[in-house]
Amino acid sequence: MTEKKIKVLVAKPGLDGHDRGAKVIAKALSDAGFEVIYTGLRQTPEQIAAAAIAEDVDVVAMSLLSGAHNTLFPRVVELLRKNEGEDILVIGGGVIPDKDIPFLVENGVSAIFTPGTSTKETIAYIRRVLAERESA
Amino acid sequence: MNWGVNLEAPGQSGHLDLLIKKTCSGNKRALSRLITLAENDPQLRLEILRRIYSHTGNAYLIGITGPPGSGKSTLADKMTKYLRTRDFTVGIVAVDPSSPFSGGAILGDRIRMSDLALDEKVYIRSMATRGHLGGLSTAVESAILIMDACGCDFILIETVGVGQSEVEIMEIVDTTLVVSVPGLGDDIQMIKAGILEIGNVLVVNKADREGAVELANQLRVMQQLDTARREGSDNWTPPIVLTCAEENRGIDELWNEIEKHKAAYIERDTYHALRKARIRREVNTLLLAEMSKLIFKKMNIGASLEASLPEMYTRTANPFDWIYERIRDLETIFVERRERL
Numbered sequence: 001m002t003e004k005k006i007k008v009l010v011a012k013p014g015l016d017g018h019d020r021g022a023k024v025i026a027k028a029l030s031d032a033g034f035e036v037i038y039t040g041l042r043q044t045p046e047q048i049a050a051a052a053i054a055e056d057v058d059v060v061a062m063s064l065l066s067g068a069h070n071t072l073f074p075r076v077v078e079l080l081r082k083n084e085g086e087d088i089l090v091i092g093g094g095v096i097p098d099k100d101i102p103f104l105v106e107n108g109v110s111a112i113f114t115p116g117t118s119t120k121e122t123i124a125y126i127r128r129v130l131a132e133r134e135s136a
Numbered sequence: 137m138n139w140g141v142n143l144e145a146p147g148q149s150g151h152l153d154l155l156i157k158k159t160c161s162g163n164k165r166a167l168s169r170l171i172t173l174a175e176n177d178p179q180l181r182l183e184i185l186r187r188i189y190s191h192t193g194n195a196y197l198i199g200i201t202g203p204p205g206s207g208k209s210t211l212a213d214k215m216t217k218y219l220r221t222r223d224f225t226v227g228i229v230a231v232d233p234s235s236p237f238s239g240g241a242i243l244g245d246r247i248r249m250s251d252l253a254l255d256e257k258v259y260i261r262s263m264a265t266r267g268h269l270g271g272l273s274t275a276v277e278s279a280i281l282i283m284d285a286c287g288c289d290f291i292l293i294e295t296v297g298v299g300q301s302e303v304e305i306m307e308i309v310d311t312t313l314v315v316s317v318p319g320l321g322d323d324i325q326m327i328k329a330g331i332l333e334i335g336n337v338l339v340v341n342k343a344d345r346e347g348a349v350e351l352a353n354q355l356r357v358m359q360q361l362d363t364a365r366r367e368g369s370d371n372w373t374p375p376i377v378l379t380c381a382e383e384n385r386g387i388d389e390l391w392n393e394i395e396k397h398k399a400a401y402i403e404r405d406t407y408h409a410l411r412k413a414r415i416r417r418e419v420n421t422l423l424l425a426e427m428s429k430l431i432f433k434k435m436n437i438g439a440s441l442e443a444s445l446p447e448m449y450t451r452t453a454n455p456f457d458w459i460y461e462r463i464r465d466l467e468t469i470f471v472e473r474r475e476r477l
Binding site (some may be wrong): 004031033035037038039044051053054055081 | 165244246252253260261
């Protein structure tokens with residue numbers, strides 16, 4: 001018998017000025033029955049990775065609007081791997097140009113959800129990937 | 137995440153042992169994984185607690201309760217920083233409510249504790265109540281025990297602060313802080329809620345705001361009027377401390393009072409009685425949960441109730457008669473067992 005809930009860390013790396021988008025996704029994920037840990041604005045990759053490990057989350061969902069995603073997202077992935085967090089699913093969203101997506105995927109971000117994507121899609125994605133990993 | 141320990145599978149118990157060993161020697165990654173295992177699987181939880189039990193009992197537990205918005209997380213952040221200057225290892229459990237509708241939760245207490253994320257000697261865990269009405273589920277209690285086994289000197293437990301959970305927290309921690317803030321409307325309401333009984337130290341946070349001193353005075357007056365306490369065996373009158381956690385003011389004073397309570401508390405005979413009571417309560421709670429599950433399963437209560445439900449609904453059957461019958465069935469099992477022996 002399990003009481004397992006899907007745990008997601010919604011993180012805002014870098015210097016974004018507001019977190020409206022992150023809050024929307026946090027609420028949507030929580031409404032879908034997930035437990036969402038939100039750590040606030042202006043987080044460093046180190047802080048994000050440390051929180052993800054301590055909370056033993058299933059997913060790290062990063063949101064970035066100010067352009068530093070190519071540096072910050074892979075850095076978080078690297079720190080997770082260094083700290084026995086390689087099994088954590090990393091996804092991203094925000095203002096991410098399509099041309100940057102392949103680079104991010106190559107560097108450990110499993111999926112990018114750009115503005116306009118419905119939260120339903122993100123939720124379905126998370127459920128699907130985690131279920132696949134569970135049965136593997 | 138997907139750690140899947142099946143205790144029945146040969147060799148698997150070794151993995152759990154390794155995880156526990158690492159946790160008890162201070163490994164935070166192992167600690168976080170162990171807490172997850174205990175949180176998600178009630179039966180595994182029992183086994184984990186069994187194995188770490190001899191390593192527990194060292195941490196000093198401080199509960200922080202109060203209404204939403206009273207600054208509990210900021211206070212926990214500042215209190216932890218104070219402890220860190222004295223080189224203590226600190227654990228924090230921040231409990232937030234699960235939605236009764238979606239089952240999900242938003243756990244946002246870490247926002248106030250960002251600086252601590254990178255401190256090796258601080259471990260922060262956010263937990264949702266997961267339907268446990270009082271706010272302190274056995275999952276939360278097991279996380280506390282596991283952190284204790286991992287070597288935390290102090291563990292701060294921050295709870296939801298909506299009625300029942302205040303009483304629960306008082307039962308499991310050594311010192312309870314009740315936090316209130318000025319300007320939350322009817323101050324008398326807070327006083328009526330019984331915080332005078334529950335709190336060992338009363339904190340008036342956001343003391344820079346208007347009404348802080350008045351609130352502190354009101355609390356003092358209520359204490360003086362609380363004859364039950366005055367006449368009781370407890371010699372401790374909860375001090376009222378004004379703090380402004382955001383500006384890190386009043387924290388030294390707060391710790392002073394906590395230390396005084398700790399000294400007084402440990403000196404009292406009741407210290408041992410209270411800690412034993414905690415064990416009794418934990419054992420009873422876990423035993424009740426596991427035994428109920430077993431009985432319900434063996435007696436097939438679920439299915440049998442479902443079958444009787446339509447008749448109960450039309451009032452052709454009486455659920456209370458049904459209850460009596462089930463209890464008699466259980467008693468019969470015990471009688472038969474005795475007769476067979």
